[in-house]
Amino acid sequence: MNYIYIPYTVQAWKDDVCLFETDCELKVSYDLPDGRSGVIDWDVTGFFFDDKKDGKRVYTEIFPHEPLFHVLKKDLDTEWIDTTLRETLADHGEVDLYPAPAYA
Secondary structure: OEEEEEEEEEEEEEOOEEEEEEEEEEEEEEEOOOOOOOOOEEEEEEEEEEEEEOOEEEEEEEOOOOHHHHHHHOOOOHHHHHHHHHHHHHHOOOOOOOOOOOOO
16 A cells, blocks of 8 residues: 655544644555546555654654544544545546546
């Protein structure tokens, strides 16, 4: 499976209250099981954050085995991610911008 980083503003919610909102990059793993015109099989596999501490840049990644991962993942805008992933991969020539129609 390939992966790509997509800039994203992630939020953590409890009930109807936004606990926090911050910028990060989503690590999105993807596969093209039906080729470049098919549906993209993808999943968010990490949240990548950076900040400054004592004047130096620091980086951290939240992995699927960490409890915070599931808090962040449950409120993702999957439609936006799907569209952004297809547009980004199309810009790089990996997929067609418009998928082939599905026939029943």
